[in-house]
């Protein structure tokens with residue numbers, strides 16, 4: 001009864017056809033949309049459509065969303081005809097193969113089930129083809145699901161393991177899991193002689209912040225077993241388990257171009273930040289060849305991993321209460337940073353820098369690091385959200401705020417919101433309000449953006465409207 005058939009679709013001048021979540025089944029019959037000559041946007045997302053991808057969809061489509069269906073087989077060579085396509089979503093199907101050598105110069109957003117995107121030639125013409133497979137190497141990385149910040153790391157090669165980019169292959173390989181911080185740090189320190197902190201015995205030491213007891217020293221850190229958590233903009237992060245059982249996250253910074261004096265001044269400022277919604281920087285180590293930052297280890301990992309990590313069965317999606325609580329805690333952390341002075345900003349806000357405790361308390365991480373590596377190299381290195389005036393205006397690609405702004409408010413529900421939340425909870429109005437706040441924060445001109453204290457107040461008000469039994473996390 002919910003199959004798409006010819007009599008269903010009459011000739012029409014409609015430019016938009018959205019049928020998300022209509023429980024459509026079966027294959028899309030040939031030519032079924034051919035009466036819709038003005039069609040620009042077609043969404044059949046979240047149905048149970050089967051068979052191969054349609055070969056003959058109107059070639060004047062600009063947006064096509066076929067995600068979350070049961071399409072099988074190769075990605076259709078028919079896409080070659082889509083000369084106007086700007087947005088294509090195919091995730092959560094059982095497709096294989098690669099996009100054909102595309103004439104899709106306009107394709108700005110593309111997303112599909114695996115994290116990996118086959119090569120899309122720059123400006124058309126003959127592109128390198130790469131077949132997708134489990135641990136494939138991709139020319140470009142696509143950010144999954146809600147973070148539709150696609151194609152923003154051009155010309156990078158990532159080895160993919162699971163859905164985590166582990167190694168930037170272009171930069172000459174990386175360190176496998178189990179690699180020890182010790183080996184690298186020790187190697188770097190031997191004979192370096194200069195820099196570093198010397199204690200009275202002449203040995204280099206960690207510089208600690210805060211009043212917490214110094215339960216470990218550099219020796220302990222060097223002996224710790226370590227595993228790679230991930231590679232970020234500023235270096236590689238490790239989970240290090242010290243012999244006495246303490247677990248810390250260690251970040252090895254690379255490409256620090258500022259002077260030692262400047263580094264120490266800046267890191268002192270970072271270390272002085274103290275707020276319950278910030279991941280505390282416990283200590284640092286500086287030598288000519290090695291810069292280590294030691295943080296509390298956050299056992300639940302990042303918001304990014306929770307949202308996009310395990311898509312398999314048995315996953316419990318984060319509910320709205322937890323998500324809005326995370327938004328509030330994050331806002332409080334950033335509000336604190338901004339309260340430290342007019343020139344203090346985070347510099348790299350994104351979901352992998354929002355870390356969670358066992359009880360889903362959110363803490364903002366990585367603040368201040370964008371200022372550590374040297375002013376000239378930062379603008380193009382960080383991929384998190386930064387206000388337009390601090391990013392390179394010539395940068396290509398679509399960013400998340402701009403993408404949201406390109407979608408009219410009436411369509412947020414079907415296009416922007418996480419269907420998982422809408423399916424189980426009646427929270428659409430609250431989601432609209434929170435998204436509107438996010439859009440306000442990403443306004444082009446600073447004067448049009450709310451202050452972070454306004455932001456926290458608005459999220460607190462939103463939480464206050466939660467139905468009985470739900471309460472705002474305490475300030």
Ligand SMILES: Nc1ncnc2c1ncn2[C@@H]1O[C@H](COP(=O)(O)OP(=O)(O)OP(=O)(O)O)[C@@H](O)[C@H]1O
Pocket residue numbers: 229230231232233234235236237249251279295296297298299301302348352353355365366382383384
């Ligand atoms: N203190 C921590 N506790 C637990 N996991 C962490 C901690 N710090 C970082 N991670 C995780 O380690 C991985 C790498 O982090 P890192 O901050 O180096 O890179 P990133 O956040 O992906 O990018 P960027 O460097 O631009 O911030 C991320 O998945 C991050 O969530």
